[in-house]
Amino acid sequence: MSGGHWVIRIRKPDAVPEKLAQDGKNKRRAHSAAYSRDPEAYQSGKKTFSFASSIYAHESVKQALIVAQRQKCCFCERLIGTDGDVEHFRPKQAYKQALGEPMQRPGYYWLAYEWDNLYLSCPSCNQRHKQNLFPLQNPAERATDHKQPIEREQPLFIDPGKEDPEAFIGFRGEIAFAIDGSQKGQATIDSLKLNQRSLPGARLQRLQLLRELDNVIKLAADRPDDDKFQEQAKKAKDLLERAIQDDAEFSAAARWAIRTNFEFVLG
Ligand SMILES: [Zn+2]
CATH class of the missing domain: 1.10.287 (Helix Hairpins)
Incomplete structure (x- = not known):
């Protein structure tokens, strides 16, 4: 018996789906070049990236995620079969450090087609994520363009592909709780409303x-x-x-x- 609690630890195959490795990589290069030419326009929102869901949510990508996640939503553990939406862990267009704070632009545009940044979620969890909330323990260390490393960031959300949710979230009956008051566990429970909805x-x-x-x-x-x-x-x-x-x-x-x-x- 292994794995996490609110959600299973997800092990994606190392092989990146061809669509992301080819078309995704080209898009990433084009977005990065466009940003470098006019960063202020993307920061102010005067210019925005148009991302191709035909690449990041391509059927082959979706299928690979369905297998890796055992047909479950990566956030709430509902069975979704093929009904899920491809979701970005780090928001691609814009982000917020906290609810009620202004939206910051651009988002993690260079990760829009990255295998590591993609998950499959149920439509209900996807709505939650549309708020673009992506809090960090250390906001000053946030990577704000493609030249900065994301490795320095300490996200307050559990990344089920990189860490074991078991360390952060447990259950008393039907209610999820943060183990040892873990800030990461609590932030994940609250933002995804894991003790609300149905x-x-x-x-x-x-x-x-x-x-x-x-x-x-x-x-x-x-x-x-x-x-x-x-x-x-x-x-x-x-x-x-x-x-x-x-x-x-x-x-x-x-x-x-x-x-x-x-x-x-x-x-
Ligand atoms: Zn869900």
Whole structure:
């Protein structure tokens, strides 16, 4: 059993999809050159980049992400199959350090077609991200053009392709919490509204079912000679084991529920 909690640790294949490696790379070069010619125009918003979703959201890119993310939204762990949107971890057009602060331009235009910067999210999580929020622990170290390294940045959002969400976010029943008050965990929970929308209700429904499966297994332990009951218990065990695999919906919350013996799963 491995992986994260609110979301699974995502391992993308090293091979960059051809579309990004070719067309994406050319676009990146063109955007960078355009910016260098007239940085002020892009900073003021007088000029904006027009990004080609036909490249970054190309079917081949989307398919590779679907496989890497096991058909789940990378933020909320809902099963999305092919319904997801290709999303940029670092916003491509503009960004905000905090809600209520002005939009800063340009965004991370040079990462618009970067494999590392792309994820698949459900339409609901995608709406959240459209606010262009991208807070850093150290705003002074922000990379503001293609010549500056992003490695110095310390994003307050968990990057599920680079770090294990397990270190930052846990679950008490259906409710996500920041482990040891982690600022990164809390910022991610708040900005993505992981304890709002329909998420807690959907998680709870799943956890209650898993708890009942667990009850069957426990009851069967007291009746080793009842073959029918043992057979049921075996099925329950199989289902419970399936529910904590990375490709199962809400597997992170399920793992926590089992680890805490369903203590926080009420109702
Ligand atoms: Zn989602």
